[in-house]
Amino acid sequence: MKLDMAQAEKFYSQMLLIRRFEERCAEAYSHQKIRGFLHLYIGEEAVGVGVMDALSDEDAIVATYREHGLALVRGISPQSIMAELYGKAEGCSHGRGGSMHLYSADKRFYGGNAIVAGGLPFAVGLALADKKMNKNRATVCFFGDGAVAEGEFHESLNLAALWNLPILFVCENNRYGMGTALKYAESETNISKKAAAYKMSSHQVDGMNVIEVAKATQKAVKSIKAGGGPQFLEALTYRFRAHSMFDAELYRDKSEVQEWKKEDPLITFEKRLIELDFEIDTDKIEKEVAKIVEDAVEFAEAGTLEPVEELEKFVYSQRDLS
Amino acid sequence: MSENITYREAIKRAIHKAMSEDDRVFLMGEDVGRYGGSYAVSMGFLEEFGSEKIIDTPLCESGFTGAGIGAAVNGMRPIVEIMTVNFSLLALDQILNTASKLLHMSGGQFNVPLVIRMATGGGNQLAAQHSHSLEGWYAHIPGLKVLTPATVQDAYDMIGLALEDPDPVLIFENATLYNSKGDLDVELSPVEIGKAIVRREGKDLSIFAYGINLIKALQAAENLANDGIDVEVIDLRSLRPLDDEMIMASVKKTHKVLIVDEGWKSGSISAEIMARINEQAFYELDAPMARVCSAEVPFPYAAHLEQAAMPQVDKIIQMAHKVMEDL
Numbered sequence: 001m002k003l004d005m006a007q008a009e010k011f012y013s014q015m016l017l018i019r020r021f022e023e024r025c026a027e028a029y030s031h032q033k034i035r036g037f038l039h040l041y042i043g044e045e046a047v048g049v050g051v052m053d054a055l056s057d058e059d060a061i062v063a064t065y066r067e068h069g070l071a072l073v074r075g076i077s078p079q080s081i082m083a084e085l086y087g088k089a090e091g092c093s094h095g096r097g098g099s100m101h102l103y104s105a106d107k108r109f110y111g112g113n114a115i116v117a118g119g120l121p122f123a124v125g126l127a128l129a130d131k132k133m134n135k136n137r138a139t140v141c142f143f144g145d146g147a148v149a150e151g152e153f154h155e156s157l158n159l160a161a162l163w164n165l166p167i168l169f170v171c172e173n174n175r176y177g178m179g180t181a182l183k184y185a186e187s188e189t190n191i192s193k194k195a196a197a198y199k200m201s202s203h204q205v206d207g208m209n210v211i212e213v214a215k216a217t218q219k220a221v222k223s224i225k226a227g228g229g230p231q232f233l234e235a236l237t238y239r240f241r242a243h244s245m246f247d248a249e250l251y252r253d254k255s256e257v258q259e260w261k262k263e264d265p266l267i268t269f270e271k272r273l274i275e276l277d278f279e280i281d282t283d284k285i286e287k288e289v290a291k292i293v294e295d296a297v298e299f300a301e302a303g304t305l306e307p308v309e310e311l312e313k314f315v316y317s318q319r320d321l322s
Numbered sequence: 323m324s325e326n327i328t329y330r331e332a333i334k335r336a337i338h339k340a341m342s343e344d345d346r347v348f349l350m351g352e353d354v355g356r357y358g359g360s361y362a363v364s365m366g367f368l369e370e371f372g373s374e375k376i377i378d379t380p381l382c383e384s385g386f387t388g389a390g391i392g393a394a395v396n397g398m399r400p401i402v403e404i405m406t407v408n409f410s411l412l413a414l415d416q417i418l419n420t421a422s423k424l425l426h427m428s429g430g431q432f433n434v435p436l437v438i439r440m441a442t443g444g445g446n447q448l449a450a451q452h453s454h455s456l457e458g459w460y461a462h463i464p465g466l467k468v469l470t471p472a473t474v475q476d477a478y479d480m481i482g483l484a485l486e487d488p489d490p491v492l493i494f495e496n497a498t499l500y501n502s503k504g505d506l507d508v509e510l511s512p513v514e515i516g517k518a519i520v521r522r523e524g525k526d527l528s529i530f531a532y533g534i535n536l537i538k539a540l541q542a543a544e545n546l547a548n549d550g551i552d553v554e555v556i557d558l559r560s561l562r563p564l565d566d567e568m569i570m571a572s573v574k575k576t577h578k579v580l581i582v583d584e585g586w587k588s589g590s591i592s593a594e595i596m597a598r599i600n601e602q603a604f605y606e607l608d609a610p611m612a613r614v615c616s617a618e619v620p621f622p623y624a625a626h627l628e629q630a631a632m633p634q635v636d637k638i639i640q641m642a643h644k645v646m647e648d649l
Contacts, residue, residue, distance in 0.1 A: 093429040094430065095429070096426055105431040111427065113420070115415055115420075118419055120388070121385045121389050122392040122416070125395070126392040126393070126395065127392075128398075129396035130396065132393070132398060152388070155382035158382070158385070159379070159382065159389060314428075
């Protein structure tokens with residue numbers, strides 16, 4: 001992958017959009033505009049931006065409950081995402097899902113799964129159908145390091161490899177399953193090794209480096225679309241914020257967080273661009289992003305509440321699928 | 323034109339028809355291929371349809387059920403076979419947290435046209451981990467449809483109905499019924515999902531049952547007729563949705579109710595039916611409602627104990643007399 005100016009600007013803008021959008025979410029949460037669970041992706045932006053860059057419109061995405069960033073980069077409108085967080089009918093899931101369940105059929109974005117590892121078998125099924133229908137597209141399944149201890153992780157990797165499915169597993173290893181550090185959860189903390197045991201190509205990548213993530217994903221997706229079967233990427237990253245808005249972060253030292261902040265994907269990317277002699281107008285991007293975020297908030301504020309009479313909608317299909 | 327065949331054969335023919343007519347349909351589960359299906363429903367299918375359509379899965383109920391959900395959402399029409407409902411608990415998260423909720427969580431964007439078949443029921447000395455009837459639990463869950471074919475005709479029709487449905491449908495096949503015989507007429511229009519059927523008209527007492535217990539209820543009704551009690555037997559067919567309309571119509575006709583259900587009594591589908599009758603037709607009742615359920619014990623291996631734990635014809639007759647005497 002050769003980085004050019006346009007690409008550099010895109011990466012920076014997308015990472016900054018996630019950062020600023022979520023900072024605004026946290027603010028809205030403190031004003032009680034957003035309720036329930038809110039899991040922020042701040043610190044992990046390079047993973048989502050790098051992976052999404054390698055995908056085409058026809059590829060499918062299955063994400064976790066920490067998926068605002070992925071939804072934004074995939075192109076779901078920031079307005080509809082913010083409206084969803086506000087519980088408004090204009091939200092991308094009609095206000096039925098909230099922060100943990102963002103969906104878009106248009107963008108082939110299949111959530112937003114709040115059961116740890118629950119998305120993996122589902123993603124295997126998406127890929128299975130693509131294979132059966134001879135569609136040359138990939139399914140990308142995101143999950144955290146916590147999912148690795150679940151049976152579904154192992155069942156899904158086995159099925160994907162056994163059936164040679166067009167799927168990319170992306171483990172967003174942010175070192176903690178909620179408040180339990182990986183070393184307290186796994187006998188083998190190198191997750192990519194576990195995937196390799198299922199006979200699939202598996203790599204670790206620096207999840208704080210958007211270029212590295214993009215490169216690794218491009219390579220993996222290329223192989224998948226050439227019929228090479230499943231691929232596994234373990235993106236080593238770090239969550240700068242609390243697990244959710246209810247987390248007092250008793251399980252890690254502030255110094256550890258500060259140490260990781262030196263690896264901030266936005267700051268390190270900016271440094272790399274200077275090294276490469278790329279000059280991007282960060283002030284301009286900052287303004288553009290601020291406008292997008294404020295528009296999203298305005299849209300969400302102006303959104304409407306679904307009438308209570310419609311409460312029991314979306315339990316069974318009304319449409320004719322023939 | 324009707325033909326006398328087994329329940330197993332009826333399911334087999336329905337799946338065969340669906341796979342022959344629709345490229346999107348495939349069968350997936352443990353031992354459905356080379357073994358021929360643990361209850362021999364798909365015997366010979368692998369040879370006929372090939373491994374793309376008949377998929378032997380590893381032992382990973384959650385994994386392959388979830389894969390079925392994903393494949394259904396992505397354009398296929400999978401039939402997932404789970405060996406027994408007892409094993410489906412390993413897939414419960416996928417069924418409950420994904421299949422039943424996806425349409426709602428996505429604000430109507432993603433429906434799940436998945437069919438899951440599983441064997442249910444006791445009576446074969448398979449002991450506590452292979453014998454229970456948990457379909458009533460699944461009937462608790464909005465977003466699912468829960469079908470319980472008792473007849474050969476329904477065993478055939480419900481496969482087609484389930485595949486046509488845009489939402490997840492669970493079909494519970496009572497293991498004791500696979501060898502039972504009955505008439506199949508493939509020309510008949512199937513009775514839609516959610517409709518109960520009056521299997522025997524009567525005026526004195528309504529017995530509501532499903533699956534294998536429909537057969538037991540009909541036998542009991544014959545016996546009770548000799549005692550001058552004219553029993554109406556309703557085959558529920560679907561535990562979700564329940565056919566409230568037909569249930570209440572029968573209550574209004576006989577004013578006396580007995581429910582037969584192989585689930586444990588506490589929190590069972592029979593409890594739900596009683597509650598609904600209480601809510602919708604209480605003043606029609608001439609006697610307290612009654613039910614015959616399984617004893618609240620894990621099914622034992624020993625034949626006499628297992629049989630004692632399950633609803634039986636004599637227990638139904640006894641309970642029917644009690645309801646009549648409570649007048």
